[in-house]
Amino acid sequence: MTRRTRTVVVAAAAAVVLAGGGAAALGLDDRSGSAPAPDRPPATTQVRRETLARSVEIDGELGYGDPVPFTSKATGTLTWLPPAGRVVKRGGTMLRADNRPVVLLYGILPLYRSLSAGSEGPDVAQFERNLRSLGYDEFTADDEYTGRTAEAVRRWQKKLGLPETGVVDSTWATVANGPVRIAELRSRPGAAASGDVLTYTGAATVVTADVDADAAGWAASGVKxxxxxxxxxxxxxxxxxxxxxxxxxxxxxxPTVPVTISLDGSPGRLREGPVEVTYRGEERKNVLTVPVAALLALAEGGYGLEVVDADGTRYLPVEVGMFADGRVEVRASGLREGLTVGIPA
Incomplete structure (x- = not known):
């Protein structure tokens, strides 16, 4: 799907372009706002009190994220693979080689070495936490692989139908950072068990988007x-x-940069398809606003509004604040909600 980024923000500079292109510069000798306007404006609007917020909208894709290859280090022949779409959790089987399982564990460190009695390190602590989560607790879950850890592993291997060695290695165990969803099978039973036999994604649905690099300043980890x-x-x-x-x-x-977004709730029945992502940035609450088109550029600098009342019209100098969504925050003595102001042709 072709994605696009739409920034719903009117930068302050836009007001200058708009005023310069659509309104004449006005000279005000009376800065108190009492100078009369010669004619009534062609259109009017009212000053509103509201919350202004800058927002960014982007198109994204609901799915499971980009798949990554699973490289099996098992030996022998593939005898079983899970179907695409299946979710594998801790202790579940990623494949079977010579009819023996390759089991999934959770963590961030891959099984880069064999673990046995006497091994020490953070990978040992990671493995022992997994073993305890699988119901084996006859040992202390720390960074030391003791004889009691090895005995628990032998009990686990017996249950799995594996040789009861008490040693853990990457031929029958693998690590991912959580449950995985099988994306695509790249091999079939009867082929060699080693190599890139399948791809997988995370099990949770996420939103992915390609955001224009020059408009991605809002995107940071944790942003809601x-x-x-x-x-x-x-x-x-x-x-x-x-x-x-x-x-x-x-x-x-x-150019674009990839952005991934997790959902706080369930997406419901639909798990894949196009979505729209809205980021709500800076806010100004309870402020007086008018359409940007109502601003007039003053010859002596700054901006003003053409106030319309029963006595006619007058020009009121204003200070401008935040611009967003086609409106602008305005401040001035005597400015109030509901006041009628002109919109120049």
Missing amino acids: VRVTLPDGKKVSGRVTYVGTRAEPKDDGGD
């Missing part, structure tokens, strides 16, 4: 967003990953 799902349902989410490398679009457009 609102996601509109394919069925129109809205759920909250938060950014979990922002790429550090900008890539050109396939059509040669401006």
